[in-house]
Amino acid sequence: MTRRPARRPTAARSPREWAMRGGLAAAALALGYVSTTRTLAYALVKGDPERAFALSPNDGRVAGALAQQIAGSEGADRSRADRLARRALAAEPLAVKALTALAIDTQIAGDTPAARRLFVHSDALSRRELGTRLWLIEDAVARGDVPGALRHYDIALRTEPTAPELLFPVLTQAIAEPAISAGLLDLLRTRPPWRDGFLGHVGAAGTAPADSARFFERAAARGIPVPEMARISVVNALVGSGAYDLAWNYYRSLRPGVDRRIARDPSFENQSDVRAPFDWMPILNVAGVSVDIDGGAAQFAAPPVVGGPILQQVQLLPPGRYRLEGEVSDLDQSPDARAYWQLACTSGRELGRVELPNASERAVGFGGDLTVGGDCPAQILRLVLRPTSNVGGTAGRLERLSLRPAADKR
DSSP: OOOOOOOOOGGGSOHHHHHHHHHHHHHHHHHHHHHHHHHHHHHHTTTOHHHHHHHOTTOHHHHHHHHHHHHTSTTOOHHHHHHHHHHHHHHOTTOHHHHHHHHHHHHHTTOHHHHHHHHHHHHHHOSOOHHHHHHHHHHHHHTTOHHHHHHHHHHHHHHOTTHHHHHHHHHHHHTTSHHHHHHHHHHHTTOOTTHHHHHHHHHHHOSSHHHHHHHHHHHHHTTOOOOHHHHHHHHHHHHHTTOHHHHHHHHHHHSTTOOTTSOSOTTOOOOOSOOOTTSOEEOOOSTTOEEEEOSSOEEEEEOTTOOEEEEEEEEOOOSEEEEEEEEEESBOOOTTSOOEEEEEETTSOEEEEEEOOOBOSSOEEEEEEEEEOTTOOSEEEEEEEOOOOOTTOEEEEEEEEEEEETTOOO
């Protein structure tokens, strides 16, 4: 049986062995320190490149990030930015942020062709450098190169998670320009991953809703699906700006067959959570109030001593006499606190009201005539509850509500 050689006791090791072991331990500690500081530097480099550079001054990517931050700030120390950028490139030739820093300083120095060469080189090394991409966008716009600018927008929005926050507002403003709008629609037809997000932003921006409506109409004509929420948002913005005719014209593309002379959805069939002002809109401004449109009726409830409008629809009725009719069930009210339908101008002037009767489980009809004058181009039809002292509050179920010209016998 082979015997293992006995280990020499610690005291028996030679000085040379101890030196070698000490050197290896020191090297391991040094490598561990370098690894740890470099990891920490990478963790800090986006938020605090100056501190990251202090931890890892020989790392080209860290030095490049600091150079880029300095070059992009107001009152920058250009000479320091250049020194850091060149130092970074010497340590790491692929440090694209260092190239960006040099390019910015070169541009500020007035040498646009040289800056363009640096940015193009940076772009060739990495498509993910947002600073480079932004400069290339501006350069393309300055040269009137719309396709080139849109190509760089597309790359930025595909590769940089923060790009939408920065670029969507710019693109949204640009849709008013016919050349940009046409090119952008061509790009959207290729289904880029950011398409729905951008269309949603256009709808929600609300800054130029008429431009947004025209853009969405062109998109639909080209077979580009626009999210319903974005389209509704444009209608809301147009109504909010007082552009009622434009709002109605665009609304008709969402709800084909609508007629501005009558109220929409008399039987409360629309159960969508996405609604425009020309649809039935529940108003839930007070705690405890509920309105549920359940596909055939509108059920409502409010606690005691709570009143006000709870359901409304914007109208664009031409001047004339109108008949409001409906049916209600499960409604028990005190005589001095009856709910009523009110038609008012958007300016606030009331045109008339029709009270709701009490009703048991069986539906009870109600009706009344209303008149719209020529000085009231837009109106609001709303259901208003009066405050009541009843312990159970107010609750009921609307089975039907129609508003149409009085001469219309349908």
